[in-house]
Amino acid sequence: MGAVSCRQRQHFRVPTPRKCGNIQGPLARGWKSLWCGVGTIRSGLEELWELQGHQEPLRPAPLLLEKTLSEWPVPQFISLFLPEFPMRPVRRQQQLKILGLVAKGSFGTVLKVLDCAQKAVFALKVVPKVKVLQRDTLRQCKEEVSIQRQINHPFIHSLGDSWQGKRHLFIMCSYYCTDLYSLWAAVGCFPEASVRLFAAELVLVLCYLHDLGIIHRDVKMENILLDDRGHLKLTDFGLSRHLPQGARAYTICGTLQYMGERAKDGG
Numbered sequence: 001m002g003a004v005s006c007r008q009r010q011h012f013r014v015p016t017p018r019k020c021g022n023i024q025g026p027l028a029r030g031w032k033s034l035w036c037g038v039g040t041i042r043s044g045l046e047e048l049w050e051l052q053g054h055q056e057p058l059r060p061a062p063l064l065l066e067k068t069l070s071e072w073p074v075p076q077f078i079s080l081f082l083p084e085f086p087m088r089p090v091r092r093q094q095q096l097k098i099l100g101l102v103a104k105g106s107f108g109t110v111l112k113v114l115d116c117a118q119k120a121v122f123a124l125k126v127v128p129k130v131k132v133l134q135r136d137t138l139r140q141c142k143e144e145v146s147i148q149r150q151i152n153h154p155f156i157h158s159l160g161d162s163w164q165g166k167r168h169l170f171i172m173c174s175y176y177c178t179d180l181y182s183l184w185a186a187v188g189c190f191p192e193a194s195v196r197l198f199a200a201e202l203v204l205v206l207c208y209l210h211d212l213g214i215i216h217r218d219v220k221m222e223n224i225l226l227d228d229r230g231h232l233k234l235t236d237f238g239l240s241r242h243l244p245q246g247a248r249a250y251t252i253c254g255t256l257q258y259m260g261e262r263a264k265d266g267g
């Protein structure tokens with residue numbers, strides 16, 4: 001039997017503030033600190049070193065002064081995440097203005113941002129690199145981005161950009177103001193005609209993915225965003241796998257609350 005990798009339904013979507021101004025308070029301090037982390041003194045490499053169980057402090061290697069800058073090896077804390085998460089100049093991050101917190105998922109925090117260069121609003125998922133390494137999800141995290149780059153479907157949430165900073169990975173996509181779960185929680189019950197349409201769109205998306213050999217493995221209402229015309233946008237490819245023809249996956253995974261009893265028992 002394969003490994004078991006379950007998520008608890010623990011993310012919450014934050015109600016959209018009435019005005020899109022600066023948000024204050026303890027919650028805001030939490031996500032604003034994500035931004036501050038980018039320029040802190042302790043390097044990510046030091047954290048990785050400690051994670052690997054080394055007791056002695058990480059000492060800088062002697063500088064080889066004759067080497068030109070382009071020949072310097074890329075630190076492991078950066079190279080591990082390449083090429084899916086390229087380095088971007090800090091200028092790129094400075095072009096983004098945080099408008100609010102969208103949701104806190106089990107892996108990352110999703111922010112609503114304004115890209116001042118493109119003059120457009122996006123959703124930005126911010127994932128701490130340390131968390132990826134601690135949870136041993138590096139391969140999965142890179143696969144999420146590479147799968148999202150390959151796919152192009154009107155009912156799938158496509159990737160805008162992905163990059164890395166010193167301590168965080170950034171995944172930027174178009175912003176949608178609601179998801180199916182929030183809508184269902186607000187209205188209580190969907191009319192039958194809407195359920196039929198949602199189901200039909202979802203089946204089309206899953207057929208498209210399966211034809212490409214991609215399994216999503218975390219289909220749930222929270223991961224189905226809705227565009228302004230009410231059409232689905234399937235998101236969160238964080239547990240997806242791309243399988244070669246005829247292969248199958250053995251890991252039991254998903255979100256506990258949405259899994260069948262046999263899967264939970266490992267049967």
Ligand SMILES: Nc1ncnc2c1ncn2[C@@H]1O[C@H](COP(=O)(O)OP(=O)(O)OP(=O)(O)O)[C@@H](O)[C@H]1O
Pocket residue numbers: 007008009010011013102103104105106107108109110123125157173174175176177178179222223224225235236238
């Ligand atoms: N582009 C977007 N626009 C608006 N909301 C979004 C967008 N992307 C994600 N969200 C919201 O943020 C939530 C968390 O995002 P995502 O599922 O990618 O993170 P996660 O850490 O993998 O979460 P989890 O594993 O708990 O589902 C989504 O379920 C959705 O409600």
